[in-house]
Amino acid sequence: MSLLITSSKQAGTVFAPNQYRNNIKNPLIVKKDSQIAVDSIKIQRGEILDYTESINTFFWFGERLAKNASYDEAISYMIPQENDIRDGLSVTDFAEEFKEKILKPAYSLHPEIKSTDIECNVVSDSDGKFTNFQYKIPQVGSNPTSIVPPASTNPFNGTGTYIELVNGSGMPNWDGTTLDAQSDDCHFQLQPQGSDGGPLSLHNGSVTFSTITVNDNFVCGLARPFIVPDDGSDEAFTNFSGFQAPFGLGDLDRDFYDYAVEVSDDGGIRAFHAVPYDEFQPDSPEFPSFHRTDILEMREITYFEKDNGSFTANNGSNSSFVTGTPIPSASLGDITFEASGEKMKISISGKTLVEVNRVNASTKDQIPKPIGQTCWKMYPTVSFGTNGDSCDITNYACRTSTTIHNNVAHNNWNSRCLYPIELLTVSNDGEPTFEVGTLSPYLNAFNWPSIIDTKDCYQTYVANPDTPNDPVRGGTLRDYRGITNNLIGESGKRYENIFIVGKSERYIQSAPSYVNQPNSAAVLGFQPQSINLDSGITHGGGYHGASFTSSVKPELTSNQSTFIRVPTLTHETYNFSTGNPSKILFQVPKFDNSGNETGALFYQNNDKFFVDLNNTTDIRVTDLDVHFVRSNERFVTDLTGASQVIFCIREKPKM
Numbered sequence: 001m002s003l004l005i006t007s008s009k010q011a012g013t014v015f016a017p018n019q020y021r022n023n024i025k026n027p028l029i030v031k032k033d034s035q036i037a038v039d040s041i042k043i044q045r046g047e048i049l050d051y052t053e054s055i056n057t058f059f060w061f062g063e064r065l066a067k068n069a070s071y072d073e074a075i076s077y078m079i080p081q082e083n084d085i086r087d088g089l090s091v092t093d094f095a096e097e098f099k100e101k102i103l104k105p106a107y108s109l110h111p112e113i114k115s116t117d118i119e120c121n122v123v124s125d126s127d128g129k130f131t132n133f134q135y136k137i138p139q140v141g142s143n144p145t146s147i148v149p150p151a152s153t154n155p156f157n158g159t160g161t162y163i164e165l166v167n168g169s170g171m172p173n174w175d176g177t178t179l180d181a182q183s184d185d186c187h188f189q190l191q192p193q194g195s196d197g198g199p200l201s202l203h204n205g206s207v208t209f210s211t212i213t214v215n216d217n218f219v220c221g222l223a224r225p226f227i228v229p230d231d232g233s234d235e236a237f238t239n240f241s242g243f244q245a246p247f248g249l250g251d252l253d254r255d256f257y258d259y260a261v262e263v264s265d266d267g268g269i270r271a272f273h274a275v276p277y278d279e280f281q282p283d284s285p286e287f288p289s290f291h292r293t294d295i296l297e298m299r300e301i302t303y304f305e306k307d308n309g310s311f312t313a314n315n316g317s318n319s320s321f322v323t324g325t326p327i328p329s330a331s332l333g334d335i336t337f338e339a340s341g342e343k344m345k346i347s348i349s350g351k352t353l354v355e356v357n358r359v360n361a362s363t364k365d366q367i368p369k370p371i372g373q374t375c376w377k378m379y380p381t382v383s384f385g386t387n388g389d390s391c392d393i394t395n396y397a398c399r400t401s402t403t404i405h406n407n408v409a410h411n412n413w414n415s416r417c418l419y420p421i422e423l424l425t426v427s428n429d430g431e432p433t434f435e436v437g438t439l440s441p442y443l444n445a446f447n448w449p450s451i452i453d454t455k456d457c458y459q460t461y462v463a464n465p466d467t468p469n470d471p472v473r474g475g476t477l478r479d480y481r482g483i484t485n486n487l488i489g490e491s492g493k494r495y496e497n498i499f500i501v502g503k504s505e506r507y508i509q510s511a512p513s514y515v516n517q518p519n520s521a522a523v524l525g526f527q528p529q530s531i532n533l534d535s536g537i538t539h540g541g542g543y544h545g546a547s548f549t550s551s552v553k554p555e556l557t558s559n560q561s562t563f564i565r566v567p568t569l570t571h572e573t574y575n576f577s578t579g580n581p582s583k584i585l586f587q588v589p590k591f592d593n594s595g596n597e598t599g600a601l602f603y604q605n606n607d608k609f610f611v612d613l614n615n616t617t618d619i620r621v622t623d624l625d626v627h628f629v630r631s632n633e634r635f636v637t638d639l640t641g642a643s644q645v646i647f648c649i650r651e652k653p654k655m
Contacts, residue, residue, distance in 0.1 A: 178390055
């Protein structure tokens, strides 16, 4: 029997403690039909935070839901974030990885979160020992400046442009000021990206359409990003694949907007928004009085309502044009859309066409819908009826890559629910590069946008014929959240950054089919809670947003197994975790002979398991590689100092 003493320190050479090579001048002769086993191990195991493949964290940005709150009242939704860490890391390394791979991608979906400046900091006590993490998720907290998209820019993936054609046969022309239709019935969207622009700011951001020259129907407004799926279809996706004529706008009644103004000679100036379909289908034996709730329609905002009735009250508190009929097209001037939190305001030449001041049953269909999660990112969208029609964009107050991580149009919540999307990787200075990555959609999420868009607060108020004060549907009257002290919402109703770290009926109850439930409470330091209890929302000293710490010290013990692999010898084992042959010899116990789990550890193997070397002849050994790996054959990351492994080799006993 021979003992082989190996160490990560040899003859003045220091190797990494998780992989090293030793050599001897005079070869070791290993007799044929020999076996090898691990005799003892000395290592130093540091504290490690285990965020492996099975760990998941979800996120929320919106009002905190009270215990007795109805999920139907919320217009926010959970944000799953794929675990791109999948490893055990030191505390410092984890903080950096969690910030870059988890927090920034998740919260980049809202334009008013300054996702480029998110922090995950290591907090230590007076003795320098790690206690918890501090999370800082700032909001931009200031009004945007106007950045009208330039005429040209670095194209997406070398081929794209700012303009996403939605319907129509010809791509419009954009020269940095004017949009010119190049075909009849043209519907398109400007999608600026990077430092040249981005989605409309929801902190008093606005877009102005001016110098409108039309010979037919004209529509302008804002819509969630359109995406043309890579499936051979020629129509862009909204979030309802069934959205088509006659539910839309434009000459063909098929154009989608979230908020829009339509101008026509016969109809005057009319306002619209995308809300649940409001018509009963004809009775049938299968579905008597069936009401569609799974699609959207462009329904008119009756800003001009002046009647006084139970549900047709004078809309004078919300509009400057309460005339009883739409104002004539001759009154057309600049058209401006302005967003403030959940509130959308539409103006004509500086006068308020409609805004949100008074919300009750009588005004619900007379004001724009609240800006919910499906509309967090919106872009200027236009429809022209006739080739040669045009309009200018003279103002576009948006957010850019200065504040938005991965500022490309496809990086939005709706898209993540439905299709694989391509994203630019972003350099440290916030500028997009031209490396493209593809993200899979959230699991089982195809109907999530419709869950938001068809909630009762978006439904038309319909009174019970027998008891008019009781709504059949649409009775939820949302108290719109605006901007207060540079943050979304006011005291007691602030938008908060919530980590969903365990099962939560309040925040995940509408998505029972999502199988990868959050389970990171222990790892992130929030146990036994399933969410962080306080977001630490602040708006002073130049900082606006969330700042909070984990409630307890995160769990720093690894649940992963450590194995010793010797690739330079002739034995063969089998790793069913990878489905491949292996060179693993031994599983390192979690606790050493003294019961310790971290620090300097010593394991004496008193019950050796010998593995055949499968050598039919004598072999000469001069070099020996020793690796410490996980079950996936990746190197461990929690070893420090020096490692030592002693092997024993013997001839195979005669049977």
